[in-house]
Amino acid sequence: MTLRVLVVASETADQRQTRRESSGAASHESYVDALRQLRPDLQVATVSCVEREDPLTVEELRAFDGIFFAGSPIQMHQDTAEADEAVRFMTSVFEAGTPAFGSCAGLQIAVAAAGGKTGPRGPHMEAGFARNITKTDAGLSHPLLRGRPTVxxxxxxxxxxVKTLPPDATVLASNADTPVEAAEIRHRNGTFWGVQYHPELTLAEIGTALQRQAPDLIEEGLARDKAAIDDHVRKLQALHDDPDRRDLAWQLGLDKDVTEDAQRRLELENFLRMLEERR
Structure with missing residues (x-):
């Protein structure tokens, strides 16, 4: 039977438009595309958790097989109306008990709603790729990371x-500067699987994200100038167009965990399989 899922946006209208202009789609729209490539017959509805005046009820959320939270620039440690609305929405998801998955901001929304804390990352942005993500002991056997190597x-x-996980949460993976790269959160009636990285994004989308963030990357010393970023993005776009370019994969320090679509989206596939097994 076809799964019915909800994809939740947490970008503002301006942020959605900015991303559409640079990448061709808002973040939640890219998420829908990635999910439909994995399951072409998927029934997908979308909603905003930061702007909707009439939010979905707990009963309406229970009608879905699963709920996905897309990434966005939202900062859950800041006192904003958007952060408050996102927490309110996620609290209803936990109450509904519908299994949920989130990438990047999606993970941080779930952490905040369940009683944890988020904050600025040090020493700088994790930009382009998260390296040396390593399974914890719990992550070695967790179904979210099935098929991933240890690193x-x-x-x-x-x-x-994520600075502090909420009660009844488990770290599944981390790296040197990001203490929670993957986690499971159990809260109220619900279970949430989340990752700080972006299994839904293509190399081309990462490239356009780097271009949007160019001033920040230069300010933080991650790139010397715009020309360096543009050169890096050209290589990412070329590898996106031809994933078999071993020369580019070598220059960028990437392997099949990123260059192969199925392997890059593995966490999404594992979550979808879990939903199918529950039917």
Whole structure:
């Protein structure tokens, strides 16, 4: 039976438009595309958790097989109306008990809603790719990370991280500067699987994200100038167009965990399989 899922946006209208202009789609729209490539017959609805005046009820959320939270620039450690609305929405998801998954900001929304803390990442942004993501002991056997090696690389773009996990949460993976790269959170009636990285993004989308963030990357010393970023993005676009370019993969320090679509999206596939097994 076809799965019915909800994809939740946490970008503002201006942020959605900016991303559409640079990448061709808002973040939640890219998420829908990635999910439909994995399951072409998927029934997908979308909603905003930061702007909707009439939010979905707990009963309406229970009607979905699963809920996905897309990434966004939202900063959950800041006192904003958007952060408050996102927490309110996620609290309803936990109450509904519908299994949920989130990338990047999606993970941080779930952490905040369940009683944890997020904050600025040090020493700087995790930009382009998260390197040396390593499974914890719990992550070695967790179904979210089934098929991942013990250490891997994934697309990433964020300046904040989970600082304190909420009660009844488990770290599944981390790296040197990001203490929670993957986690499971159990809260109220619900279970949430989340990653700080972006399994849904293509190499081309990572490239456009780097271009949007160019001033920040230069300010933080991650790139010397715009020309260096443009050169890096050209290589990412070329590898996106031809994933078999071993020369580019070598220059960028990437392997099949990133260059192969199925392997890059593994966490999404594992979550979808879990939903199918529950039917």
């Amino acid at each position: 891997w690389t994934a697309p990433a773009m964020h300046s904040s991280v």
